[in-house]
Amino acid sequence: MRAYVRQIAVHHAVGLFVWLAVAASLVGGFCAGAGAFPHTAFAQTAQGSQNTAKTDNSLDEQLLPDSSFIYDASIADLSGADSYYDNQTVLVTGEAVGDNIRADILGDYRWITLQSTDSTYAEISVFMTAQQASRITSLGNYSTRGDIVSVQGTFHLVCNEHEGLTDLHADSVSIIDAGYPIEHKFNVRDFVPGIVLVAIGALLLFIFARLRERLR
Amino acid sequence: MWQRLRLIDLRVICHYSGSIIIICAFTMFIPFITALLCQEWEPAARYLLSGGITFVVGALLRYCRIEPGRLNRRQALAVTGLSWMVLGFFASIPLYYSGHFLTYADALFDGVSGFTTTGASVIVDLDHLSYADNMFRFVMHLFGGLGLIAIALSIGLFGPQSSGTLFSSEGRSEHVLPNVVQTVQFIFRVVFLGIALATVIMMVLCLLAGIEPLRAFLQGLWLSISGIVTGGFTPMSQSVMYYHSLPIEFVLMILMLMGSLSFALYAEVWKGRLRPFFHDIDNRSMLVWLVIATIIFTASMSAGTLMTDLPDLMRRGLFMVCSAFSTTGFQVVTANQLTTVFTSGAFLVLALVMAIGGAAGSTAGGIKVSRIAIIFKSIISTVKETLAPDSARVATSYNHLGRRTLTPDIVRDSTTVFVLYVFTYGIASLVTIAHGYDATQSIFESVAMASNGGIVTGIVAPGMPLSLELFYIILMWAGRLEFVTLVAIIVQIIVTFVPRRKRKVEQ
Incomplete structure (x- = not known):
């Protein structure tokens, strides 16, 4: 009798768990449709949606913690990649x-160079739409710290579309940290020595010229 | 009997080296002006200070001998040979304090690489380098490519008496015009005309690519300098592939090929004589060699699995062959692609192309195709002599600025340089392998250093072993002087400082 009761209890518990799981997935799906979860918001950016908050150059700190669902790589990994990485979706x-x-005559696509922020200074060429590139307002050089950009896309060790180049085709581009100008102050004392x-x-x-003249 | 250097020789060498160092000081005022114009205050102060130090040292060295007189051959060899290394030291001062080098040896490496037009670099974070520092890198290329001695001669620093000796000791022996100074000035005109034209074209292409005007001008100028003197430095870390522009790559290919032709032939074209240009042993051998190398390279790449499409091979492969052939060092593939995507056969073809290099009397490095052609002609001549009757006299000739007879002296000179290069490639490969690197990469990198080729696969990198770095610095120096001058200097130094054995007096 006790065994029968235990069996019924287990049966009901399993049933309840299944129902809860179904309900949770339904609620999750609804929320995802509304863009409530970070990773789905990311997916929307990937589709180039202009309605999200990421169309401007603002920070989107939600992206990184929940982006582990795709292959996470560093730029240094990609610059030393073998064929295993080829055609993989990566986030750098x-x-x-x-x-x-400009990547084409019309200027619909752009090339942006992404440099690793660690001590390797590795770089990767990122192919993106002009719209995505327009979010990057600060490009790094001697007098500017460039925007810190997060790019999700497909890595190509030998890109057939770009005559064998190693590149990353961006699906989504997000600004993690805005760049800024680096100030170099003028100090006349630096020039004195x-x-x-x-x-x-x-x-x-x-004096040498005078000495030589005298010798002659 | 080896001749020792006497004190008077050393004083004369120091005097003339001082003159060369003063030229180096002036090279630093170009980035100084660039820095002022671009409002880069720290680099401006740094280049003024470095230029001042170099200027004072150069001026002081001239006091070693107030009236130095005419340079003899031994002194000329020493001045030429040592100046390349001494200038590397002075150039490393502003480079090191730019903060873009991990160690002083790295800055010295880039200084020597710049002046010898090798083009390999161990700089870090190049894309954040100031315009002034970048300008200095390309000024080094320009002065090194034109030849430091040639520049000194053209502005009359050495006087007319010593010009011939000095000019030939720098690896250039062809006088395309009646005197050396005119020859040097003609070469400069050709180079500067090429740079001016290419800068305009490249600037327009950069502007079309979306680069802002100042950057477009500077990058156009720098790439043009680097291309025509077959240097290899680029203003961006990703080398030429940064621009993603087929027209830019095409212009650079033309510049690289122009730089790897003998300057003597430009004089012929200038005079309206096209026949010597097309019949020249250098040009004909280069054409044949380039076709053979490209076919083997393509066949080898096609056997691979990753880069087999014709457009890929046309764009990436052909450019890399041109870059290797001219010993420039521009890259349109990543260092990683060279080792993972290129087949080992294609990789070794590139190394071989780089090892042989361009034409004699050009800015290209390596053994030089004409030397290979002369050795090849000599082999054919030997076979002909073997098969000919005893009474027959076999004479072989070749075309270079007119018809010339192949003499044993010419063959001996070519064979000596060939053997020295091959020997050095071998020794350098063994040294690199001994540092624990892959054998194929070691051969490639060693050839790139000794031929002043500059295409690197990852061994030459910031933080590389110091012993290997110093060895490569010596290799670049030796390669630029085509070994003979350097070997002569080393022998002179040894002979001067090793005490003579006392003769036993039999009494």
């Missing part, structure tokens, strides 16, 4: 450096 984060380069040395050099040459 790095500083946008250099220039926003150089000016003194140049003057000494010129004087030495002048």
Whole structure:
């Protein structure tokens, strides 16, 4: 009798768990449709939706913690990648450096160079739409720290679309941290040692010329 | 009997080295002006200080001998040979303090690489480098490509008496015009005209690519300099592939090929004589060699699995063959692709192309195709002599600025340089392998250093072993001087400082 009761109880418990799971997935699906979860919001960005908050150059801190559902790689990994990485979907984060380069005559697509923020300074070329590239407002160079950009896309060790280039085709682009200008202050005292040395050099040459004239 | 250097020789060498160092000081004022114009204050102060130090040292060295007189051959060899390394040291001062080098040896490596137009770099975070520092890198290429001695001669620093000796000791022996100074000035005109034209074209292409005007101008100028002197430095870490532009790659290919032709032939074209250009042993051998190398390279790549499409091979493969052939070092594939995507056969073909290099009397490095052609002609001549009757006299000739007879002296000179290069490639490969690197990569990288090719696969990198780095610095130096000058200097130094054995006096 006790065994029968235990069996019934287990049966009901399993049934309840299944129902809960179904209900949870339904609620989850509804919320996902409304864009409530970060990863689904990410998916929307991937489709180039203009209605999300990520169309501007604002920070979207929600993206990183829940982005582990795709293959997470560093730029250094990709720059030393073998064929295993080829055609994999990856998520990389790095500083946008250099220039926003047109990839076609019409300018619908762009090339952005992403540099690793660690000590490797590895780089990857990212192919993206002009719309995605327009979110990157600061590109790194001597006087500018570029935007820190997170890109989800497909990595190609040998890209057939771009004559064998190693590149990353972006599905979604998000700005993690906005770039800023680096200020270089002018200080006249920094120039004094150089000016003194140049003057000494010129004087030495002048004396040399006089000595040579005297010898002749 | 080996001749020792005397104190008077050392004083003369120091005097003339001082003159070369003063030229180096002036090279630093170009980035200084760039920095002022671009409002880069820290680099401006750094280049003014470095230029000042170099200027004072150069001026002081001239005091070693007030009236130095005419340079003899031994002194000229020493001045030429040592100047390349000494300038590397001075160039490393502003480079190191830019903060883009992990160690001083890295900065020295880039200094020597810049002046010898090798083009390999161990700089970190290149894309954040100031315009002034970048300008200095390309000024080094320009001065190194034109030849430091040639520049000094053209501005009359050495006087007319020593010009011939100095000019030939820098690896250039062809006088395309009656005197050396005119020859040097003609070469400069050709190079500067090429740079000016290419800069305009490249700037327009960069602007079309969406690069802002100042950057477009500077990048156009720098790439043009680097291309025509077959240097290899680029302003961006990703080398030429950064621009994703087929027209830019095409212009650079033309520049690289222009730089790997003999300057003597430009004079012929300038005079309206096209026949010597098309019949020249250098140009004909280059054409044949390029076709053979491209066919083997393509066949080898086609046997691979990753990069087999014709458009890929046309764009990436052909450019890499041109870059290797001219010993420039531009890359349109990543270092990783060279080792993972390229087949080992294609990889070794690139190394071989780089090892042989371009034409003699050009800015390209390596053994030089004309030397291979002369050795090949000599082999054929030997076979002909073997088969000919005893009474027959076999004469072999070749075309280079007119018809010339192949003499034993010419064959000996070519064979000596060939053997020295091959020997060095072998030794360098063994040294690299001894540092624990893969054998194929070691051969490739060693060839890239000794031929001043500059295409690297990852061994040459920031933080590489110091012993290997110093060895590569010496390799680049030796390769630029085509070994003979360097070997002569080493022998002179040894002979000077090793005490003579006392003769036993039999009494």
